[in-house]
Amino acid sequence: MESKYSGYMGRVVMYDLSTQTLTDYPWSDRERELFIGGKTMASKIMLDNFTGQEKPFSEENLIVITTGPLTGTGAPSSSRFNISTLSPQTLITTSSNCGGRFGWYLKKAGFDALILKGKCPEHSWLEINNDKFVMHNADDLWGLKTGETQEALQEKHKMPNGKLMKYGQLAIGPAGENQVLYASVISDERASGRGGVGAVFGWKNLKAITVRGNKTVPVKDPEKTKQWIIKWDKYIKSHPLTGNQLPRLGTAGLVSSMQMRGMLSSKNYNYGKYEHFDKVNGETLAEDFNIVNKGCLTCPMKCARTVEVNGKPVKGPELETLGLLGGGILNPNLADILKWNYEIDELGMDTISASSTLAYAMEANEKGLWKNGLEFGKTDNISQIWDDVAHRRGIGAELADGSKRLSEKYGGKEFAIHSKGMELAAYEPRRAVGQGLGYAVSNRGGCHLNGGYLVIVEGLGLYTNPLTHHAKADFTMLFQNLMETISASGQCLFTSYAFFPGFLITRPNGVITTIANKAIPFIGGVLRLINRVSPALALHLPVFHHTKIFSYALGMPMTFGKYIRTGERSYNVERLVNSKFGVNASWDTLPKRLTDTPQDPNNPKTKVPLETLKKTYYKARGWDQNGLPTKHTLRKLGLGEYC
Amino acid sequence: MINVELFGLFRLDTKIKGFELDPSAEGVSTVKDIYPILLKKAKEVNPATKICAKDIDGCIIIINGVQSKKSAHVNDGDKIQLMSPVCGG
Amino acid sequence: MSEEVKKDQEPQTEAPKKKVAAKKEEAPAEKPAAKPAAPKKPKDKPYIDMPTCVGCSVCIEACPMDCIQLSEPKFHGDIRTYAYLSDEKKCIGCGMCEKACPIDVITMCQPGEIPDKYTKGETSMCQDLFKVYCRVFQAVMKVGNYFMGYRMPDYIQGAGCIKQLPGIIKSKGLTKVLVVTDGGLLKLGVPDGLFEAMKEVGLEYEVFSNIIHNPTSDNVEEGYKLFRETGCQGLIAFGGGAPMDCAKAIAAKNAHPNKTVAQMQGLLKVHKKICPFWAVPTTSGTGSETTVAAVITDSATHHKASINDPSILPKYAVLDPELTIGLPPYVTAQTGMDALCHAVESYTNWTYCTALEKDLSKKAVRLIYDNLLTAYEDGKNFEARQNMQIAAFYAGRSFTRGCVGYVHAVGHTLGGLYGIAHGQAMSVILPHVMAQYGPAVYDKLADLADVCGMTGVTNEEKAKKFIAWIREMNEKMNIPKGFQQIKDEDIPQMITWAKAEANPLYPVPVIWGDDDFRRLIHTLQTAE
Structure with a gap:
């Protein structure tokens, strides 16, 4: 349905892969106001279409690819899109965000979202050109790695004069084709990495999608939008985190800091430090390996690394991969990590789940639970392992199912480091208990970002007491809410880091910073109140530019309070749809290693007091003891129909 | 000897990974006493450097694994790490 | 042919050479000549x-x-x-x-064009307030100008008139003077006629020639030391802009021995009568013989800044075209375009000029239009040389009141940082600045286009033709289009210096902010 708001193309479509038919999916302005777009929109669509009986590998499972209304307006870091589906890894819904250009071009084709159902009768790739959908046979692409697939697609998108068309693309690799439970979808050099979305593509015989179009994203007030973009861009570029650390070190810059805080998980989360961290940290990457930093379309931060592997410039690793394939498996060789990161991307898998599953397997082998020949520190066979996993060959066939299923089969559940079936992301939560809560309650599983990313105040950016549970639940909720709306609007979560005034970062020893850090554990009550009365916060914060862009670019009134409330609604919609698949408090767990075994044997506080944190968190969220939204909460959020 | 290590952007800006110093020979009793030595080394590595004391103040100071201040005392055998605040995801 | 000293009058020019198109050979009567196809406009x-x-x-x-x-x-x-x-x-x-x-x-x-929307100058609340401040400042300066007593120097004009100078100096009661010139001119023997004439009348002199393209504060201190220690009583500045400015600064230093050059840079920081000063330009030219400015580079900081004070305006000038006959083509080109820059910047500036300065600018532009290329191609052409000397004189007098603009402000930074000769900097930068001013200067550039006989339907068209003519002149005289040697790390300093020099004093057509300067410098770096 056409929208009164700008930014939206006004069309959501459902494409049946079985019958190759296209229908319009109704989406109203009221829904745009409540759910914005992106992952939230996808959750709402899944909430309205899933009964809870669906299986991930089924025709009834939907692949929901959504964009945000800011994509195409030129707002900073606004080219992100989302793929949501029922995850084969967790058996609940998952959302997987990506910085590739697919979403940008989906909007140029005239669509805010694309919903896929059914199953292609043969190996296929889908070509979308404005509103023309053409399914092609993909036998010539099947089996190709993601890079090879994208190169082959280029040949299919050349004009008669030899020039390449401009289009966006999605592709899976052999891992998706073979339904590795954590297979990813690649778009250009970026990945929709987590949750096994690539496996669903593979089961549905969908190898790739390309999309192009010639439509323009409407902007409500071009002049005000332009001035705001210029101002915001300047702010991001001058901020110490977004304008200095992220471009120059990337997320890889966290390794040393995590080491210092005891948050760098090593040997499968046995420890929080790695003695050779300096060989695999962001500084070494920057000094010895980084060629240039790159950015997603419209992004001023340009945080991605480019490194050389086999003489070719390729995407470099993010922090999680460095941590998990470095200290995580006791590997001190950075060049290996760069190579493996590339190989895993080429095969089309989630680097986090792949690495963490490998680490589990190494520990299971070490403990005699599973004889698989994999050992910590033994790295000469790892490239072959990845290939075996992607092709479900030998032990690869088992590793392809992830650490949860392996631990159910072989034992060692206490050191299968996952939550809800999705592996955790290198931050050791026993030294950042708020992050531990986040991992456990994250809607899609062990996700650090969906979990609120509390490490940023627990030692990496600011350094409040990482072991206390006070205020952590309320902070988690606040950060989660903000980040939900950022994602829903099509922007990158990293734009939120400039929320912390620069002087708090550049003056870590300053009086105000010291006071702020000491005060954080005591302001839980204040945060609870903010969360509760958020719509009353009808203001704009100078450090949070995200609200004004809504009125300028979209013509949709937005305030800081409303932004938080929208995020809260988003989080609850995801919880609701997952509850159809059985999610409740018993799913919000962490492995016993993290909740029962102190990281420091001499300090009993160095473990995650999860039950205490969960209790407070559910209260803050307005959920019952079973971890489900109460009727009051649902009505408050405009979700009364789901009571 | 005191072992001083640099991390984060501060390491990239100074181009110094770390160094050792003899506290008694260099007259170092607090972290702040290390500042001129560090700035001098940074100047030796890159004469055009604009690094100054303010940049060292911008680092998190960790002595033997515990966060500290520049007024903290340091002793022979201590390990001092200077780290710029970071974020990621 | 020499003439009596003229007081505060305009020098006489040779009859302006009308540009007469060569007669076309008549085509055979039966076939009318085919109209040449209008040149195809390049794609946007x-x-x-x-x-x-x-x-x-x-x-x-x-x-x-x-x-x-x-x-x-x-x-x-x-x-x-x-x-x-x-x-x-x-x-x-x-x-x-x-x-x-x-x-x-x-x-x-x-x-090559800059769309109008990027020529309006940076806008923000701070910048808009600053612009108001600048315009108020300039309005006050305009009133103050009426009390400044700008004048033409007393001058002698004509071929060989330099030989009269020593006699005139002696008649003023002076027995010893310091001749400030540059080493290059000395080697070429250009001042020899003056030296011989001084010996003939028994006028003692010292020579200070340790001056480079852009005179430094060290040069000034050295020259002043020689002036003082040898008992000189007056100054002869013999040469182009460098010896002129150096000599003016020496005169200022002589008036204030305890002040450094840096302390006298800026506005009205001399305000004291200087010793007798004769200006003998050998280029056409900086017009420095008529101006109240002396641009000196600080030896320590490489910052080029101007001493601006009516006190240092030379009392006397000697306009002898024979002294310019030997100028190499590239110097002819650069100094000629420098004179054009003075005339154009003064004319396009806001409010300071009276009808006199505007008229002098127009005359200067026309003389340059008619004579510069000839002087460049045929250095021995006496009329062209004389007319260029007059043009420089007019242009110098014009900008003495009308002021210069961003061409000079940015050009000075290049002189300070990279040693780029002033004339070359002006030549290169002038068309880019005029293009970047956009509609703000269309009317005035159209006036100058009219003066040169350029045609056009609208003022915009004429203005763009005028700018195109400047570019064409540069190309014909092998002047580069830009300065690729500008280093990115120097840009912030360049902007700071240029702003300090120009804002609020120069009544430029559009007040620029940092982004506008960056725009210009980027154009200079990338022009090919």
Whole structure:
């Protein structure tokens, strides 16, 4: 349905892969106001279409690819899109965000979202050109790695004069084709990495999608939008985190800091430090390996690394991969990590789940639970392992199912480091208990970002007491809410880091910073109140530019309070749809290693007091003891129909 | 000897990974006493450097694994790490 | 032919040479001559405004020909990159980039032009307030100018009139003078006629020639020391702008021995009568013989700044065209364009000029239009040389009151940082600044175009023709289009210096902010 708001193309479509038919999916302005777009929109669509009986590998499972209304307006870091589906890894819904250009071009084709159902009768790739959908046979692409697939697609998108068309693309690799439970979808050099979305593509015989179009994203007030973009861009570029650390070190810059805080998980989360961290940290990457930093379309931060592997410039690793394939498996060789990161991307898998599953397997082998020949520190066979996993060959066939299923089969559940079936992301939560809560309650599983990313105040950016549970639940909720709306609007979560005034970062020893850090554990009550009365916060914060862009670019009134409330609604919609698949408090767990075994044997506080944190968190969220939204909460959020 | 290590952007800006110093020979009793030595080394590595004391103040100071201040005392055998605040995801 | 000393009058020129088109050979009567086809206008290309581009890459994505790229990062993690047209030949002028840009920093236009929207000067609340302040300052200065007593120097004019100078000096009661000149002129023997004449009348003299293109504060201190220690009573500045400015600064130093050069730089910091001072220009020229400015580079900081004070305006000038006959072509070109720059900047500036200065600017422009190329191609052409000398004189007098502008402010920074000769800097920068002023100068440039007989329907057209003529002159005289040696790391300093010099004193047509200076400097770096 056409929208009164700008930014939206006004069309959501459902494409049946079985019958190759296209229908319009109704989406109203009221829904745009409540759910914005992106992952939230996808959750709402899944909430309205899933009964809870669906299986991930089924025709009834939907692949929901959504964009945000800011994509195409030129707002900073606004080219992100989302793929949501029922995850084969967790058996609940998952959302997987990506910085590739697919979403940008989906909007140029005239669509805010694309919903896929059914199953292609043969190996296929889908070509979308404005509103023309053409399914092609993909036998010539099947089996190709993601890079090879994208190169082959280029040949299919050349004009008669030899020039390449401009289009966006999605592709899976052999891992998706073979339904590795954590297979990813690649778009250009970026990945929709987590949750096994690539496996669903593979089961549905969908190898790739390309999309192009010639439509323009409407902007409500071009002049005000332009001035705001210029101002915001300047702010991001001058901020110490977004304008200095992220471009120059990337997320890889966290390794040393995590080491210092005891948050760098090593040997499968046995420890929080790695003695050779300096060989695999962001500084070494920057000094010895980084060629240039790159950015997603419209992004001023340009945080991605480019490194050389086999003489070719390729995407470099993010922090999680460095941590998990470095200290995580006791590997001190950075060049290996760069190579493996590339190989895993080429095969089309989630680097986090792949690495963490490998680490589990190494520990299971070490403990005699599973004889698989994999050992910590033994790295000469790892490239072959990845290939075996992607092709479900030998032990690869088992590793392809992830650490949860392996631990159910072989034992060692206490050191299968996952939550809800999705592996955790290198931050050791026993030294950042708020992050531990986040991992456990994250809607899609062990996700650090969906979990609120509390490490940023627990030692990496600011350094409040990482072991206390006070205020952590309320902070988690606040950060989660903000980040939900950022994602829903099509922007990158990293734009939120400039929320912390620069002087708090550049003056870590300053009086105000010291006071702020000491005060954080005591302001839980204040945060609870903010969360509760958020719509009353009808203001704009100078450090949070995200609200004004809504009125300028979209013509949709937005305030800081409303932004938080929208995020809260988003989080609850995801919880609701997952509850159809059985999610409740018993799913919000962490492995016993993290909740029962102190990281420091001499300090009993160095473990995650999860039950205490969960209790407070559910209260803050307005959920019952079973971890489900109460009727009051649902009505408050405009979700009364789901009571 | 005191072992001083640099991390984060501060390491990239100074181009110094770390160094050792003899506290008694260099007259170092607090972290702040290390500042001129560090700035001098940074100047030796890159004469055009604009690094100054303010940049060292911008680092998190960790002595033997515990966060500290520049007024903290340091002793022979201590390990001092200077780290710029970071974020990621 | 020499003449009596003229007081405060305009020098006489040779009859202006009318440009007469060569007669075409008459075509055979039966066939009327075919009209030459109007030159095809080149395709519009994207102008990408570098200072305001945020480097979002949307235009790169939109371009179907892949002819836009992001600039090279200057270091690992550099995020201040910007889009630029990397392959002009590949560009088909489709305008997709302009349509795609979310912040309107791309506009299709004719190559080399700057679209009007980027010529209005930086706008923000602070900048707008600053502009008001500048205009108020300049309005007050305009009133103050009426009390300044600007005048033409007393002068003698004509071939060989330099030989009269020693007698005139002696008649004023002086027995010893310091001749400030440059080593190059000495080697060539250009001042020999003056020296012989001084010996003939028994006028003692010392020579100070340790001056480079852009005189430094050290040069001034050294020259002053010689002046004082040898008991000189007056100064003869013999040469181009460098010896002129150096001599003026020596005279200022002599009036204030305890002040440093830096302390006298700026506005009205001399305000004391100087010793007798004769200016003998050998280039055409800086017009320094008529100006109240002396531009000196600080030896320590390399900052080039001007001593501006009516006290240092030379009392006397000697306009002997024979002294310019031997000027090499490149010096003729650069100094000639320097004179043009004075005339144009003074004319296009706001409010300071009276009808006299405007008239002098127009006359100067016309003389340069008619004579510079001839003087460049045939240095021995006496009329061309004389007329260029007069043009420089007029232009100098014009800008003494009318002031200069951003061409000078930015040009001085290049002199300070890279030792680029003043004349060359002016020649290169002038057309770019005029283009970047946009509509603000159309009317005035159209006046100058009219003076030169250029035709056009609108003022915009005439103005652009005038700017095109400046570019054409540069090309014909082998003056480069830009300065690729400008280093990015020097740009902040250049902007600071240029702003300090120009704002609020220079009544420029458009008051610029940092982004505007960056725009100009980027143009200079990338012009080919």
